[in-house]
Amino acid sequence: MWKTVARHLLSRAAEARAADPAVVKTLREKVVASKLGRSLAIRHVSAGSCNACELELRATQNLVYDLTQYGLSFTPSPRHADILLVTGVSGKNMREALLQARAGMPEPALVVAVGDCAVDGGVFKGSPAICGGADSVLPVDLMIPGCPPSPERIVQGLLALVEANVVPARVVKPRREPR
Amino acid sequence: MILLSHEDWKAKEGRFIALWTDARHAYALYEPGELVAVELVDNAYPALHHAGAGWFQRLAQDLNGHKALGAADIRPAIDHKRDTDGGGLWPEFKSPEVEGVHQVAVGPIHAGIIEPGHFRFSVVGEQVLKLEARLGYTHKGTLGMIRGKSPRLAARFAARVSGDATVAHGIAYARAAEVALRLEVPGRAIYLRAVMAELERLANHTSDIGAIAGDAGFAFLDARFALARERICAAAAAAFGHRLMMDVVVPGGVAGDIATGGAVAVFEALDALEAELPSLKRIFEDYASLQDRVVGTGIVPPNLAAAYAAGGYAGRASGQTHDSRLLPGYPPYETFPLYVPVEREGDVAARIRIRLAEIPESIRLIRDMLHSLPDTPIAIAPPTGSGEGLGVAESFRGPVWYWLRIEGGSIADVFIADPSTLHWPLLEHAAATAILADFPLINKSINGSYSGVDL
Numbered sequence: 001m002w003k004t005v006a007r008h009l010l011s012r013a014a015e016a017r018a019a020d021p022a023v024v025k026t027l028r029e030k031v032v033a034s035k036l037g038r039s040l041a042i043r044h045v046s047a048g049s050c051n052a053c054e055l056e057l058r059a060t061q062n063l064v065y066d067l068t069q070y071g072l073s074f075t076p077s078p079r080h081a082d083i084l085l086v087t088g089v090s091g092k093n094m095r096e097a098l099l100q101a102r103a104g105m106p107e108p109a110l111v112v113a114v115g116d117c118a119v120d121g122g123v124f125k126g127s128p129a130i131c132g133g134a135d136s137v138l139p140v141d142l143m144i145p146g147c148p149p150s151p152e153r154i155v156q157g158l159l160a161l162v163e164a165n166v167v168p169a170r171v172v173k174p175r176r177e178p179r
Numbered sequence: 180m181i182l183l184s185h186e187d188w189k190a191k192e193g194r195f196i197a198l199w200t201d202a203r204h205a206y207a208l209y210e211p212g213e214l215v216a217v218e219l220v221d222n223a224y225p226a227l228h229h230a231g232a233g234w235f236q237r238l239a240q241d242l243n244g245h246k247a248l249g250a251a252d253i254r255p256a257i258d259h260k261r262d263t264d265g266g267g268l269w270p271e272f273k274s275p276e277v278e279g280v281h282q283v284a285v286g287p288i289h290a291g292i293i294e295p296g297h298f299r300f301s302v303v304g305e306q307v308l309k310l311e312a313r314l315g316y317t318h319k320g321t322l323g324m325i326r327g328k329s330p331r332l333a334a335r336f337a338a339r340v341s342g343d344a345t346v347a348h349g350i351a352y353a354r355a356a357e358v359a360l361r362l363e364v365p366g367r368a369i370y371l372r373a374v375m376a377e378l379e380r381l382a383n384h385t386s387d388i389g390a391i392a393g394d395a396g397f398a399f400l401d402a403r404f405a406l407a408r409e410r411i412c413a414a415a416a417a418a419f420g421h422r423l424m425m426d427v428v429v430p431g432g433v434a435g436d437i438a439t440g441g442a443v444a445v446f447e448a449l450d451a452l453e454a455e456l457p458s459l460k461r462i463f464e465d466y467a468s469l470q471d472r473v474v475g476t477g478i479v480p481p482n483l484a485a486a487y488a489a490g491g492y493a494g495r496a497s498g499q500t501h502d503s504r505l506l507p508g509y510p511p512y513e514t515f516p517l518y519v520p521v522e523r524e525g526d527v528a529a530r531i532r533i534r535l536a537e538i539p540e541s542i543r544l545i546r547d548m549l550h551s552l553p554d555t556p557i558a559i560a561p562p563t564g565s566g567e568g569l570g571v572a573e574s575f576r577g578p579v580w581y582w583l584r585i586e587g588g589s590i591a592d593v594f595i596a597d598p599s600t601l602h603w604p605l606l607e608h609a610a611a612t613a614i615l616a617d618f619p620l621i622n623k624s625i626n627g628s629y630s631g632v633d634l
């Protein structure tokens with residue numbers, strides 16, 4: 001059995017990741033009142049992707065990146081979600097659905113744009129069929145660029161949200177001076 | 180291209196692949212690459228009777244305002260008639276007139292991490308009587324973005340028509356441009372393209388088989404197949420600089436050579452998959468509860484697959500033998516023997532078995548190709564010419580076709596036919612043979628691309 005355990009330890013390729021402190025700092029100011037804590041539920045919406053961003057988003061859940069270890073998980077319902085994660089351009093045909101998904105979420109909620117398309121339209125910038133990036137439809141709190149961003153980059157980006165939402169640890173004073 | 184009379188156009192038989200229009204003509208493409216056309220009269224052309232023509236004719240209406248005279252299906256395709264604020268009316272979905280029938284609406288936002296589309300089921304109890312798929316939500320104006328660009332620049336759009344098949348789209352696009360510009364691609368580029376195409380096939384086959392098993396409650400298979408896909412993507416990044424190998428194929432060749440150590444990374448990923456595959460296959464075959472979900476589920480009978488000229492695993496699981504890699508003039512597959520598995524059951528299980536059988540084939544092809552890479556340049560610069568060209572590549576889900584007209588170094592017109600266009604109607608049929616709870620399995624087993632047809 002030890003052999004199996006050892007082998008599996010070796011096959012866990014990803015090291016622990018950390019959020020970019022600068023991003024965390026700006027986000028903290030935004031979420032100052034929310035303090036959702038360490039476990040955040042994500043509702044994903046593709047508003048007009050090429051489907052590659054979804055492939056890499058799904059890959060964040062695989063054995064190597066294991067997104068859930070950081071407290072982040074996907075939920076099918078916007079009602080259970082803290083984060084609206086948008087991939088793809090905001091196509092004119094998806095505008096209404098995207099707004100409805102956002103409206104269905106409890107406050108406070110955060111919006112994340114993943115992939116160049118969601119950041120600013122990507123290669124499709126200027127196409128008459130699209131509104132633009134996600135922020136042409138909704139206010140966006142965090143952008144994770146890339147075409148598509150690697151699972152590693154997505155995890156790292158999302159970690160900033162977790163960090164920003166953590167209630168600063170209360171300094172626990174010992175009740176009496178230790179003897 | 181052969182110009183036909185309206186009568187001959189309508190009477191034409193064959194395996195229909197695609198239809199599109201430009202300013203003056205309507206074009207129809209048949210296997211193995213036969214292109215015919217008719218002249219438009221008053222922005223209209225006679226509708227074709229082929230089962231697969233529907234979506235193309237609706238698309239031509241929405242994109243170019245060209246009518247298919249006598250077409251049975253005139254629903255809008257990508258034009259959802261939205262107001263500027265995104266609102267607008269829903270179309271009417273008709274249910275069969277049966278006692279107790281009601282509708283279940285799903286989408287455009289789906290439960291999983293996938294593209295958007297709307298499914299309207301008419302059900303009695305749990306039995307699905309009819310499925311109507313409303314697509315077009317991912318319409319990005321890709322064809323319009325390609326027009327007016329140089330062949331080199333437009334490659335970025337071809338690579339983003341359907342991201343899961345970015346390499347195949349890149350190859351089909353590049354081959355169309357190379358035919359139009361009469362360009363001879365160096366041997367090394369041809370081999371590297373094929374290596375990437377087979378890696379892409381492996382990445383999709385593994386992750387999709389796992390996802391289907393996951394939907395049937397077999398999380399273990401999902402996890403292991405997802406790991407196989409992850410290893411392939413990591414190897415692709417090491418060898419070609421991008422996990423999905425996007426933008427590596429360009430007209431004239433490939434954008435970069437395989438990196439030092441890239442082949443070793445690829446071999447290691449293949450070895451790991453090859454070592455684990457027999458045990459994963461055994462789990463798939465041995466568990467009655469898994470087989471119970473997939474055998475006899477979502478049947479596409481061979482005559483239906485033939486009517487739609489379905490390619491890829493969706494066609495080959497239903498008796499179709501076509502694989503565009505077997506077509507003459509598709510290098511380098513002429514040099515490497517290729518076994519194409521075919522089944523006749525047409526259910527979810529058969530589609531999985533086809534994909535399982537294609538995995539060792541792709542592994543063998545990649546090894547053979549990487550061991551015999553020709554020592555030539557990797558690309559030649561495309562000249563500023565004019566011409567028209569067709570290109571095809573076999574993506575993991577079937578043949579991808581591109582048609583290009585290049586004038587004075589920029590693309591005057593383009594059409595893209597992803598195999599999904601012919602697969603979506605098959606999904607509508609297959610869903611109506613099953614219960615609602617089996618739909619996710621059936622849908623994943625066919626796995627049509629939304630972006631690939633919404634264009």
Ligand code: SF4
Nearest residue numbers: 050053115116117147
């Ligand atoms: S950012 Fe790139 S990969 Fe993501 S949806 Fe857009 S084109 Fe596809």
